[in-house]
Amino acid sequence: MQPMMMHGSSMTVSKEMVRLRLYALCLAGDMAGLFCAFLAANWFVLGALWGEPGKPHGIVMFAMVAPLYALLAVQGGAYGINTIDHLRRGIVRALWALAQAALLMLLIVYLGKIAEQLSRLTFVTGLGLGAAALALVRVAVARLAVSLLGGVPHLTAVILDGVTIATGFHASIIDADAANLHPERHDADMAARLAGAVGMAERVIVACPMERMDDWSAALKSLSARGEIVVPELLRFAPARVDQFDGQPTIIVAGGPLQFRDRLVKRLFDLIVAGTATILLSPVLIGAALAVRLTSPGPALFRQPRIGKDARSFSIYKFRSMRTDASDHQAATLTRRDDDRVTRVGAFLRRTSIDELPQLFNVLKGDMSIVGPRPHAAAAKAGNSLYWEVDPRYWARHCIKPGMTGLAQVRGHRGSTDHHQDLIDRLQSDLEYVSDWSIWRDMRIIVATLGVLVHHKAY
Numbered sequence: 001m002q003p004m005m006m007h008g009s010s011m012t013v014s015k016e017m018v019r020l021r022l023y024a025l026c027l028a029g030d031m032a033g034l035f036c037a038f039l040a041a042n043w044f045v046l047g048a049l050w051g052e053p054g055k056p057h058g059i060v061m062f063a064m065v066a067p068l069y070a071l072l073a074v075q076g077g078a079y080g081i082n083t084i085d086h087l088r089r090g091i092v093r094a095l096w097a098l099a100q101a102a103l104l105m106l107l108i109v110y111l112g113k114i115a116e117q118l119s120r121l122t123f124v125t126g127l128g129l130g131a132a133a134l135a136l137v138r139v140a141v142a143r144l145a146v147s148l149l150g151g152v153p154h155l156t157a158v159i160l161d162g163v164t165i166a167t168g169f170h171a172s173i174i175d176a177d178a179a180n181l182h183p184e185r186h187d188a189d190m191a192a193r194l195a196g197a198v199g200m201a202e203r204v205i206v207a208c209p210m211e212r213m214d215d216w217s218a219a220l221k222s223l224s225a226r227g228e229i230v231v232p233e234l235l236r237f238a239p240a241r242v243d244q245f246d247g248q249p250t251i252i253v254a255g256g257p258l259q260f261r262d263r264l265v266k267r268l269f270d271l272i273v274a275g276t277a278t279i280l281l282s283p284v285l286i287g288a289a290l291a292v293r294l295t296s297p298g299p300a301l302f303r304q305p306r307i308g309k310d311a312r313s314f315s316i317y318k319f320r321s322m323r324t325d326a327s328d329h330q331a332a333t334l335t336r337r338d339d340d341r342v343t344r345v346g347a348f349l350r351r352t353s354i355d356e357l358p359q360l361f362n363v364l365k366g367d368m369s370i371v372g373p374r375p376h377a378a379a380a381k382a383g384n385s386l387y388w389e390v391d392p393r394y395w396a397r398h399c400i401k402p403g404m405t406g407l408a409q410v411r412g413h414r415g416s417t418d419h420h421q422d423l424i425d426r427l428q429s430d431l432e433y434v435s436d437w438s439i440w441r442d443m444r445i446i447v448a449t450l451g452v453l454v455h456h457k458a459y
Contacts (some may be wrong), residue, residue, distance in 0.1 A: 033133030157201035298324030322344025372403025382423035
């Protein structure tokens with residue numbers, strides 16, 4: 001990747017200057033967009049562009065929201081090359097900053113006892129129009145970036161020195177020989193060629209043979225960018241990170257995917273959803289329990305050991321769907337279509353997924369989450385193999401709480417695991433969920449679950 005050049009001149013534009021221009025362009029556009037949004041709100045609500053005389057309406061609201069938004073947007077990463085190159089990410093971060101600014105403004109208005117002087121409809125209208133303006137500004141800046149800045153530069157440069165690796169789309173690929181890069185030459189010319197080759201990249205990754213790693217390590221230190229060297233030998237530990245203990249380097253080969261804040265948000269979400277669902281579905285829960293008790297001898301609830309978070313065992317709750325004398329507490333034999341162990345009421349409960357509803361109590365207890373990988377029994381098999389014998393990645397799904405529903409379930413990977421591929425398909429979805437969790441994805445999975453409650457593989 002060559003350094004970006006100014007149009008009409010040979011002056012090299014530094015990455016700091018590119019960032020500054022992007023910041024300034026986006027910030028100016030955001031301020032103008034919010035200002036016009038609150039002016040338009042004045043016009044739509046009050047019929048006057050500048051509001052009513054003597055009353056602090058749209059203009060004052062803009063003056064309060066704008067500085068708060070600017071500070072929160074900068075802090076939240078709503079500006080810069082990354083958010084221009086990834087348009088959706090930039091829009092989401094800008095809208096989140098605006099929402100935070102609005103809440104802070106409401107707090108200030110409440111504490112200042114001036115709420116009665118402000119038009120609530122003007123405020124809401126201004127925020128709605130402002131949100132649309134922020135999105136449009138980012139779309140416009142993304143299109144203008146090519147003409148004003150010469151294009152959005154890649155932030156990652158990959159140098160291939162005798163080793164070929166798979167690379168992502170958002171990276172500049174540099175062949176070391178073609179760029180005349182020879183790290184064993186520790187001189188000024190080599191340092192200059194390396195800097196010119198990587199241009200404005202902020203992350204430089206080198207793929208080279210083991211015997212050249214020391215030379216590349218020394219060469220990369222001359223850059224202000226972060227330098228990294230691919231070590232294929234570490235693939236067997238992937239995903240892994242490097243840390244240190246008492247001065248000794250260590251490889252982090254495992255670690256929970258959710259930070260403390262994420263775990264707190266997910267737990268609060270689980271409590272709210274499970275508590276609300278338990279109340280709203282109480283007639284269904286009571287009706288199902290009575291139907292099980294009245295149609296076959298035995299308890300209404302069935303408890304079975306399952307593997308949970310940190311591979312700890314817990315008792316999962318379900319409505320009993322089998323005859324008591326045929327219940328399989330170890331899940332050594334998975335339920336099959338037209339299984340003679342299943343009662344008539346149990347078949348209906350399974351087909352409609354009502355038998356899973358008691359797991360709301362597992363969620364409230366903290367054993368499970370609303371969304372997560374489904375918990376398996378220790379004796380469950382895919383074909384003739386235990387689950388963890390099929391794929392060595394299996395245990396990675398147990399770093400978070402199991403769920404009542406999950407990504408695998410909404411994709412149709414449920415039912416019996418007659419073949420190894422049945423387990424691998426759902427495991428792939430589970431690992432994708434674990435590595436890319438967000439509360440918004442949990443919400444989407446819950447909505448998608450409503451469409452697969454009645455499923456041809458639910459038996």
